[in-house]
Amino acid sequence: MAFIHTFHVFDVAPDSDKFRDKNVVRANLQNFFLQYINDNDITSSRLVWINGATTPFINPAPAPNDTVVFLSLFNRGFKQPQLSILAGGTLADTPTTALGVTQLGLPRGGFAEVFWDRCVNHDEITSSLFHEACHLRSGMGKEMHEWKSGFGGRGISVLKEKGSSNKLPSYDDLQFYTDAVKKPVSIQRNRAPTTP
Numbered sequence: 655m656a657f658i659h660t661f662h663v664f665d666v667a668p669d670s671d672k673f674r675d676k677n678v679v680r681a682n683l684q685n686f687f688l689q690y691i692n693d694n695d696i697t698s699s700r701l702v703w704i705n706g707a708t709t710p711f712i713n714p715a716p717a718p719n720d721t722v723v724f725l726s727l728f729n730r731g732f733k734q735p736q737l738s739i740l741a742g743g744t745l746a747d748t749p750t751t752a753l754g755v756t757q758l759g760l761p762r763g764g765f766a767e768v769f770w771d772r773c774v775n776h777d778e779i780t781s782s783l784f785h786e787a788c789h790l791r792s793g794m795g796k797e798m799h800e801w802k803s804g805f806g807g808r809g810i811s812v813l814k815e816k817g818s819s820n821k822l823p824s825y826d827d828l829q830f831y832t833d834a835v836k837k838p839v840s841i842q843r844n845r846a847p848t849t850p
């Protein structure tokens with residue numbers, strides 16, 4: 655049965671500034687990415703933005719075909735580690751310039767996070783949200799950056815290792831995510847982790 659896909663962004667980042675306008679992120683994530691995530695199985699895809707400062711958890715809980723990506727700070731200050739560390743597990747790969755990180759296979763489901771303070775503008779934030787969502791939904795780690803499709807497209811773009819600097823997704827990026835969200839996964843991350 656066809657379903658509606660919901661992309662939740664759980665936002666615990668600072669307020670918008672001149673170069674990182676959340677209204678632009680929201681519009682472009684919907685218009686350049688999610689608008690194209692539909693087919694016979696996916697009725698449509700929509701963005702739901704949760705303000706973590708005023709809303710403690712996602713309600714209703716994320717569905718098995720949904721996506722949850724946290725938008726937060728890499729440098730949260732003394733004794734405040736990044737959320738992905740609080741989420742548990744160990745970070746397999748945290749290059750000093752990574753704009754986000756996704757941990758897979760944690761007891762409560764995978765955890766995807768984009769670092770507001772590592773992105774220079776709204777376009778990097780938008781593409782990073784999609785990039786980490788692709789890791790989370792596909793269950794693929796770094797091997798995703800080298801992924802080649804059988805779709806006959808011109809290759810991945812935003813899914814590449816440094817792909818979050820690309821503003822627009824390629825056909826293969828969109829097809830990859832479309833296929834990934836059709837596979838139900840257990841996402842129980844309905845709130846930001848706050849204790850180690």
Ligand SMILES: [Zn+2]
Binds near residue numbers: 785789796799814815
């Ligand atoms: Zn990646």
